[in-house]
Amino acid sequence: MSNSANSSPNNSMGARLDKEALPASVMVLDALPHPVIMVSEANNQILYNNVAAEAFFRAGSASLQQKTIQYYLPFSSPLLALIEQVRRTGSPVNEYRVDVSSPRLGQEQIVDLHVAPVVELPSAVVILFQKRTIADKMDRQLTHRSAARTVSGLAAMLAHEIKNPLAGIRGAAQLLEMSVSDDDREFTNLIKDETDRIVKLVDRMEVFSDERPIERDPVNIHSVFERVITSARSGFARDVEIIEKYDPSLPPVFANRDQLIQIFLNLAKNSCEAMVDVENPKLTFTTAFKSGVHLSIPGTNQRVSLPLEFCVKDNGGGVSNDMMEHIFDPFMTTKTNGSGLGLALVAKIVGDHGGVVECESKKGSTTFRVLLPAYYDKSNVELSEN
Numbered sequence: 001m002s003n004s005a006n007s008s009p010n011n012s013m014g015a016r017l018d019k020e021a022l023p024a025s026v027m028v029l030d031a032l033p034h035p036v037i038m039v040s041e042a043n044n045q046i047l048y049n050n051v052a053a054e055a056f057f058r059a060g061s062a063s064l065q066q067k068t069i070q071y072y073l074p075f076s077s078p079l080l081a082l083i084e085q086v087r088r089t090g091s092p093v094n095e096y097r098v099d100v101s102s103p104r105l106g107q108e109q110i111v112d113l114h115v116a117p118v119v120e121l122p123s124a125v126v127i128l129f130q131k132r133t134i135a136d137k138m139d140r141q142l143t144h145r146s147a148a149r150t151v152s153g154l155a156a157m158l159a160h161e162i163k164n165p166l167a168g169i170r171g172a173a174q175l176l177e178m179s180v181s182d183d184d185r186e187f188t189n190l191i192k193d194e195t196d197r198i199v200k201l202v203d204r205m206e207v208f209s210d211e212r213p214i215e216r217d218p219v220n221i222h223s224v225f226e227r228v229i230t231s232a233r234s235g236f237a238r239d240v241e242i243i244e245k246y247d248p249s250l251p252p253v254f255a256n257r258d259q260l261i262q263i264f265l266n267l268a269k270n271s272c273e274a275m276v277d278v279e280n281p282k283l284t285f286t287t288a289f290k291s292g293v294h295l296s297i298p299g300t301n302q303r304v305s306l307p308l309e310f311c312v313k314d315n316g317g318g319v320s321n322d323m324m325e326h327i328f329d330p331f332m333t334t335k336t337n338g339s340g341l342g343l344a345l346v347a348k349i350v351g352d353h354g355g356v357v358e359c360e361s362k363k364g365s366t367t368f369r370v371l372l373p374a375y376y377d378k379s380n381v382e383l384s385e386n
């Protein structure tokens with residue numbers, strides 16, 4: 001297709017055209033993580049869609065552009081009224097937190113809508129959907145990543161500056177032990193125990209300074225949960241009812257298996273610790289496939305699809321509002337013997353995998369949701385990289 005043909009609005013629409021020949025406007029629209037569509041006056045037929053709209057509407061450009069917007073939305077949808085309003089008044093409107101859930105778009109589709117007229121095409125209307133949950137998640141995820149980076153610098157410093165002198169102190173205590181009375185040996189033992197405790201803490205922090213790329217393979221999440229549940233049952237979850245709700249057809253997750261086990265052990269342990277005073281403690285593991293969830297990688301033009309959703313849910317007391325904002329920060333703990341490193345490590349590992357973790361909590365119901373990329377073979381790779 002030639003450039004001149006492309007410059008007419010009707011022809012610049014194919015999202016899958018030869019990239020070389022695309023005008024900048026189309027490339028910009030395709031780079032946007034938000035679905036954008038244009039509908040015609042004639043029955044709101046979809047005239048244009050960007051790449052993000054394909055995931056949102058769960059259909060390719062070719063099929064989208066044969067449909068009307070009513071095909072995807074219930075007749076009473078507030079979006080239809082907005083489109084009419086824009087046509088009538090000729091001025092753009094924004095509407096926040098609009099529910100566009102429908103059988104075709106799925107449940108819990110809460111979006112911000114930006115609806116605007118098109119000057120060159122009278123009565124055509126452009127709609128930009130901004131998915132609330134994704135916007136919120138991205139903001140929070142970027143904060144967690146910077147928190148993890150702060151720890152990684154600190155951890156590297158601690159490892160050098162603390163572990164060496166500690167080894168000296170412990171060695172000296174061991175020497176003293178041989179020459180002191182039995183009564184005083186209590187103190188040399190104290191020195192040894194406390195230095196061991198600090199070394200262990202520093203060791204736990206050292207994982208944060210590990211910047212090596214992770215080794216990833218296709219991993220069956222259900223085998224990971226099986227491992228986690230087996231060790232939970234024999235330890236911290238001994239008196240807890242464990243419920244498993246799995247989507248058996250889930251594709252493998254592209255991840256490091258040991259690190260996945262670590263994530264869900266940390267989450268499950270926190271849940272059980274939050275349920276000590278609960279009468280019927282219940283720990284629920286769920287897996288599900290959610291299409292249309294994407295994360296942009298800062299500093300690149302890449303976007304990853306995060307269709308795999310893994311949740312750990314408990315019916316404990318919940319997270320307080322104060323704690324919620326800092327829950328993934330290192331050293332944030334409400335426990336007497338807590339380290340506050342469990343969730344910071346979860347955030348670091350999930351971030352290293354290019355995923356997202358978030359927490360939703362009210363009294364009696366706390367859910368930690370981990371979204372990760374799936375493993376696709378080459379023939380399907382377009383899905384994960386577009």
Ligand SMILES: Nc1ncnc2c1ncn2[C@@H]1O[C@H](COP(=O)(O)OP(=O)(O)O)[C@@H](O)[C@H]1O
Pocket residue numbers: 266270271272274314316317318319323327332333334335337338339340341342343344366
């Ligand atoms: N499932 C949960 N329910 C309620 N609070 C939680 C839950 N998970 C984590 N928290 C809160 O987050 C804090 C940080 O957790 P974490 O980073 O694992 O550190 P630690 O477990 O050592 O305190 C906990 O002290 C607790 O207050």
Ligand SMILES: [Mg+2]
Pocket residue numbers: 266269270341342343
């Ligand atoms: Mg913990």
